[in-house]
Amino acid sequence: MFRSRPVSLALVxxxxxxxxxxTYTQIAPDQVPDYDHIEVTMISGDKAKMRxxxxxxxxxxxxxxxxxxxxxxxxxxxxxxxxxxIESITAVESNTAGTVGLVVGIPLAxxxxxxxxxxxxxxxxxxxxx
Numbered sequence: 348m349f350r351s352r353p354v355s356l357a358l359v360x361x362x363x364x365x366x367x368x369x370t371y372t373q374i375a376p377d378q379v380p381d382y383d384h385i386e387v388t389m390i391s392g393d394k395a396k397m398r399x400x401x402x403x404x405x406x407x408x409x410x411x412x413x414x415x416x417x418x419x420x421x422x423x424x425x426x427x428x429x430x431x432x433i434e435s436i437t438a439v440e441s442n443t444a445g446t447v448g449l450v451v452g453i454p455l456a457x458x459x460x461x462x463x464x465x466x467x468x469x470x471x472x473x474x475x476x477x
Contacts, residue, residue, distance in 0.1 A: 356454075368445035372438045376402050376430065382438040385409070390434045398422060406430055 371386070379385060384398050387407065400409030406427040413423040 368442040368449060370440050370442055372440070374436050374438045376407065376433075376436060378438070379407060379436060382440070384439040386437040386439055387428055387433055388435045388437070389428070389432050391432075395426075395428065396439070397426075397428075403427070407433065407436070 374382065374385070379400050379402050382400075384396065385400050385407075387395050387397060389395070396412040397407070397409035398412070400407050406429050408425055408427045410422045411424070411426045
């Protein structure tokens, strides 16, 4: 089996970029239109992520996130969740600066640590430093 280290690192970086550094803020129903993505927690304990949600007199309507093909996520049909069944509403926002710091900062820190370890080992008459 062929494995490529750069491809693996790029995939890990992409995964961290997509999933990392999100902030969750509890909001009131009247604040729902201010956010593109929300997470609704029902009284039963079930959770549903929605986007482009709108508030109606008796419910919140939006596109619900559901499992997609090949393990991914896809946005499905618009659904309505009755306000009487909602325990809490959370706004989901991306923290771009934090994600960039994470994706760039970790490899940079590893590179600096590796360089320092190499420098220390070479200063102690290491065999592989020529």
